[in-house]
Amino acid sequence: MSVNNPLLGLLTVGLSVFLIGGTLFSLPRSVPGPIATPTAEDTVDTKRLRLLMVGLAQDMARINTGIWHEDAELVRQGASSIATHPRIPPDQIAKIKKALGPEFQNFVRFDKAVHGTATELVSAAEARDWSGVLSTYTELRDGCFGCHTAYRDRLRPVLAPAE
Template sequence: MRIARGSIPLRIGAQLALAAWITIVGAPVAGGEEPLAPKLTPKLQDLLRQEMLSVQQASQDILLALVSGDDARVAERAQKIHDSFILQQSMTPEDRAHLMAVAPEDFVTRDRAFHGLSAELATAARAGDRPAQRERFRRMIDSCVECHERYATDRFPEFAP
């Protein structure tokens, strides 16, 4: 009991030090990234997996819609990816603080960029601009790969160095 009580300020102190270190020094050096999921609470791990499964399904639908010239379907699915920020929607302030403490800034930036691309894809699809749709979709696939290479080598060990 005494040990547990004593360890709480220590842990908070260490987290503050880490947060300050990240603010000053920046995210870990490129190439030194680690899998993100093991650092998350079980709830956040679950939210991340749910979001990824829904992104995977929507991406498969988009591929089929793109090669069928179905602009309306591309727009609807891409918008769904953009809106289904499950990770953001179901997070309490505590969850969010935890995520921000453990996720490198680079991960958060990549996640935002990915969701931004899905909004651009939806816009291109509503405008019926097919070359732009293909260009955005290619960049989205690049985002999947680049993020998995850096932060999901536990789930996708083939990407491990």
């Protein structure tokens, strides 16, 4: 036991460093860190698009880990977090609307599709329906890529200057 305890301590320290490090590294440089004062529009309910996207990617990583370890609860958590992700602030919505014009509706459709698929993934994980989890996860990822392929390059310069 005297051998196990220091090992356990090391493991705990390592894990916390990993967790804290993970959070810090995943923040894009242009976004204020946890110590900096967030801008007025960064609330629990509304997050700037890019910060929000980083969160989505972390949720996808959680789902992925859950799939490999057959940990349905981890899959459920990641999917639920995507399904209930915060909205983006009104000034960014206005910019996207202006940049995309009539195509804005299509952008919204991509967002809704991702929400819908994430909700299905929650149900599949709750039912421990692994084949459903896999197919829904693939569909979800395709939904992310679909919007990126269509709009990411166009919107990046529109959204970046004000950040």
